[in-house]
Amino acid sequence: MNFDLNQWYSEKIDEDAIFDYMGRIEDEDVTDILHSIEQILKDRNEPPKLFKKVFNVLVELVQNLHHHGEVPSELDVSYEKFGVLILRDEGNQYRICAGNFIKIDGLRLIRDRIDQINTLSSTETQSLYRIILENDQFSEKGGGGLGMVDIARKSGNNMEYQFFQYNPNFLFLAIDVII
Amino acid sequence: MNSLIIEGSPKTPNINFDGDEGSFLISGRSIPENSLDFYKPIIEWLDTYINEPKEATIVNIRLEYFNTSSSKCLLDVFKKLEVIFKRGQKVGINWYYEADDEDMLEAGEDYQSIIKIPFTMIEEE
Numbered sequence: 001m002n003f004d005l006n007q008w009y010s011e012k013i014d015e016d017a018i019f020d021y022m023g024r025i026e027d028e029d030v031t032d033i034l035h036s037i038e039q040i041l042k043d044r045n046e047p048p049k050l051f052k053k054v055f056n057v058l059v060e061l062v063q064n065l066h067h068h069g070e071v072p073s074e075l076d077v078s079y080e081k082f083g084v085l086i087l088r089d090e091g092n093q094y095r096i097c098a099g100n101f102i103k104i105d106g107l108r109l110i111r112d113r114i115d116q117i118n119t120l121s122s123t124e125t126q127s128l129y130r131i132i133l134e135n136d137q138f139s140e141k142g143g144g145g146l147g148m149v150d151i152a153r154k155s156g157n158n159m160e161y162q163f164f165q166y167n168p169n170f171l172f173l174a175i176d177v178i179i
Numbered sequence: 180m181n182s183l184i185i186e187g188s189p190k191t192p193n194i195n196f197d198g199d200e201g202s203f204l205i206s207g208r209s210i211p212e213n214s215l216d217f218y219k220p221i222i223e224w225l226d227t228y229i230n231e232p233k234e235a236t237i238v239n240i241r242l243e244y245f246n247t248s249s250s251k252c253l254l255d256v257f258k259k260l261e262v263i264f265k266r267g268q269k270v271g272i273n274w275y276y277e278a279d280d281e282d283m284l285e286a287g288e289d290y291q292s293i294i295k296i297p298f299t300m301i302e303e304e
Contacts, residue, residue: 027212031190034210049279052244056282059210059246066212126285133250134293146247154282 003164003172005084012086012097018044019087024079025065033062037087044089054087054094054179056154060147061085061098061177069100072170084174099174107163107171114175117148118158125153155179180231183224191217192242196224201233205256206241209249218252225259235269236260242275242283250286257294264296275301 005022013020019037023029037058041051065083075082084099102110120128129149152159160176180198187193187207195204211217238260245253257272264270272294274287284300291298 030212035189047279048277049281052280053282056244056246059244063210063212063246063248126289130289130292133254133289146250150247150250 003166005166005172008099008164008172008174009084012088016088016090016095017086018089020085022084023082024077025062025069025081025083026079027066030062030066033085034059040087050094050179053154054096057151057177057179058085058087058096060151061096061175064147065098065100068102070102070170072101072167074167075101094179096177096179097174098177099172101166101170102173104169104171110173111161111163113145113148114159114161117152120152122153122156125149129153151177180228183221185221192245194221196221196228198228199233201236203236203238204241205239205253208243209245209253211246211248214246214248214252218249218255222252222255222259225256229259229263232263232268236263236271238270238272240272240274240287243277245286250289254290254293257290257296261294261296270296272296272298273301274298275303278302278304 009020009022019040021033034055038055041054046054062083062085065085066081069081069083071077071080071082082101084097086097088095088097117125117128129146132146132149148159155177157178160178162174164172164174166172182198183194183196185191185194190208190211192205192207192209197203209217240253260270260272272290274290276283276287284302287298287300
């Protein structure tokens with residue numbers, strides 16, 4: 001059975017969800033999302049260290065959605081960048097869930113990348129970050145593969161991920177980061 | 180030489196590069212989606228500055244947040260200044276971070292490990 005995005009989304013939005021967004025991720029949407037979340041975190045009076053960690057990871061995740069969030073034709077929308085973002089307060093930790101569609105042929109690259117990063121110790125993550133930073137081969141999108149490494153480094157936790165088959169050409173990728 | 184001043188925005192930093200004093204400041208947050216576009220005029224300005232730099236150049240980095248897209252651009256800024264440092268001119272980078280913000284301190288140390296210019300890490304309350 002094909003993946004039902006709306007059902008998946010509604011199941012994620014329980015009482016722990018303190019922010020949720022599903023839709024267009026153009027420049028102005030990124031700005032609005034970050035502004036809203038910053039306000040939510042401010043209102044919760046989180047210690048600056050935790051606040052900055054959560055916000056930093058959110059920035060990378062939202063901008064990942066902006067750069068990589070594909071739109072399958074079945075979505076029937078007029079824009080070209082689509083993503084889902086949910087911030088959950090699970091009591092002793094925050095969980096950020098970011099979801100977007102990817103083309104099936106991109107599966108291996110992303111899966112291998114996350115698996116590789118998840119095996120690294122914090123020192124190895126730092127080393128990998130520096131190697132990529134020093135390497136001049138950055139993409140047009142500017143990230144150069146640093147985003148995922150930065151997320152792992154700042155969160156200090158493994159990224160959890162799931163892929164769901166959406167149609168013959170697209171998968172839905174959901175990444176959870178715990179802080 | 181002219182100064183380069185760019186007003187900050189919610190996603191881009193304040194830039195105040197005083198070409199006459201050799202005193203450069205990047206402050207605020209640098210989290211634009213496309214950092215290459217934002218930093219392009221800064222790199223171009225530096226290309227001119229390094230042809231006729233001041234005897235001493237001091238760079239103050241007071242960033243609250245920066246994204247990974249900006250991190251490469253910051254490295255490009257430092258690399259431009261490393262050119263004049265390698266020529267024997269005085270260049271220093273003051274890297275400010277808030278007390279407890281280990282991530283920002285570590286980010287400064289990342290650059291310190293790559294760039295030969297002396298860094299001074301300055302903790303602020």
